[in-house]
Amino acid sequence: MTPVWFMRQAGRSLPEYRALREAGGTMLEACLDPATASEITLQPVRRHGVDAAVFFSDIVVPLRLVGVEVEIAAGRGPVFPEPVQTAADVARLVRIDPSLVEERGESIVDAVQRTTAMLAEEGERRGEALPLIGFAGAPFTLAAYLVEGGPSKDHLGARSLIHSDPSAWHDLTHWLAEVTGRFLALQVRAGASAAQLFDSWAGALAPADYRRAVLPASAAALEPVRALTVGGDRAVPLIHFGVGTGEILADMASIGVDALGVDYRVPLDAAAARVGSHLTLQGNLDPALLFAPTEVRRAAVHETLAAGLAARAHVFNLGHGVPKDTDPDVLTDLVRTVHAWRAS
Ligand code: CP3
Numbered sequence: 001m002t003p004v005w006f007m008r009q010a011g012r013s014l015p016e017y018r019a020l021r022e023a024g025g026t027m028l029e030a031c032l033d034p035a036t037a038s039e040i041t042l043q044p045v046r047r048h049g050v051d052a053a054v055f056f057s058d059i060v061v062p063l064r065l066v067g068v069e070v071e072i073a074a075g076r077g078p079v080f081p082e083p084v085q086t087a088a089d090v091a092r093l094v095r096i097d098p099s100l101v102e103e104r105g106e107s108i109v110d111a112v113q114r115t116t117a118m119l120a121e122e123g124e125r126r127g128e129a130l131p132l133i134g135f136a137g138a139p140f141t142l143a144a145y146l147v148e149g150g151p152s153k154d155h156l157g158a159r160s161l162i163h164s165d166p167s168a169w170h171d172l173t174h175w176l177a178e179v180t181g182r183f184l185a186l187q188v189r190a191g192a193s194a195a196q197l198f199d200s201w202a203g204a205l206a207p208a209d210y211r212r213a214v215l216p217a218s219a220a221a222l223e224p225v226r227a228l229t230v231g232g233d234r235a236v237p238l239i240h241f242g243v244g245t246g247e248i249l250a251d252m253a254s255i256g257v258d259a260l261g262v263d264y265r266v267p268l269d270a271a272a273a274r275v276g277s278h279l280t281l282q283g284n285l286d287p288a289l290l291f292a293p294t295e296v297r298r299a300a301v302h303e304t305l306a307a308g309l310a311a312r313a314h315v316f317n318l319g320h321g322v323p324k325d326t327d328p329d330v331l332t333d334l335v336r337t338v339h340a341w342r343a344s
Pocket residue numbers: 006007008009010011012021027054055056057058059060072073074075076077078135141198200321
């Protein structure tokens with residue numbers, strides 16, 4: 001049984017998403033509108049038949065909730081008009097009370113509740129339970145945007161701050177851990193049945209810096225969800241993912257997670273050898289294969305599935321998010337290919 005879902009399965013690859021977004025409003029407004037967010041979350045589930053929904057939101061949503069000015073620029077990503085770069089900037093930021101996430105998070109709770117109700121209906125039609133995966137950004141990846149003021153190629157701003165002002169870096173990342181951890185816990189308490197921590201840009205770090213200056217804050221971000229259960233008894237499964245993280249996979253696993261997302265640069269059997277066979281692996285078809293001829297793509301899917309057998313369990317996914325120009329029919333075919341393999 002190999003389940004399949006995709007990072008960014010909701011979004012611009014789907015005409016029904018583009019139609020809904022054209023009706024108006026910014027990306028963050030869509031995230032904070034429960035009817036819109038729940039509908040967008042369901043779109044890829046209905047269309048592709050994936051085995052899980054990913055809550056439609058963004059890693060910067062909790063920062064917006066606590067009052068940090070942020071927008072998502074189309075085609076670019078999160079932009080902060082007031083970057084956090086000096087010790088004084090950090091001191092100002094960390095005075096914001098992280099409990100504002102819960103205080104102002106009503107729309108998130110509402111959106112998750114609507115989504116799980118819609119998934120229950122959809123699951124009934126299909127005859128299988130459809131989990132909702134909640135997620136949050138890890139402190140380093142959030143800091144990579146916050147310090148730079150927007151997307152950057154090598155996250156030099158954040159990586160420099162680690163060394164130029166370790167104390168400000170510590171305060172910043174531990175405050176981010178509280179804010180993002182509360183956002184993740186809010187989703188789980190509202191009904192999400194798995195939680196993924198995205199440290200998308202952690203692969204930009206030297207392993208020693210990752211271990212010393214980043215990993216403790218990521219572990220802290222997961223603290224508020226560790227105690228939470230799904231259905232009253234089972235601990236909520238935790239997933240950890242980053243891009244280009246081959247050198248730090250074992251470290252990423254060490255903070256106590258159930259599953260590790262692997263990007264396409266490390267074959268899943270090699271990843272299992274690095275982290276041990278007690279973990280579930282998630283991944284990792286190169287999104288470039290979505291633009292390859294059908295037979296080439298299907299062969300690559302079979303190769304990924306075979307490599308995934310080395311892990312305790314395998315959740316099929318791409319090695320990173322769905323590119324916006326992806327033909328949605330190709331994604332549907334990919335889901336069918338994975339399902340047919342598990343049936344054979
Ligand atoms: O279906 C899903 O996977 C859920 C949706 C999701 C979004 N953002 C919606 C989104 C998820 C899981 C995220 C997380 C996220 N956001 C991450 C971590 C995951 C990863 O891909 O590494 C990161 C680094 C961000 C920051 C961010 N937000 C980026 C880099 C972008 C893309 C910028 C662009 O336009 O190319 C966004 C915007 C964003 N988040 C979109 C979506 C659907 C596109 C918004 C639009 O419609 O214009």
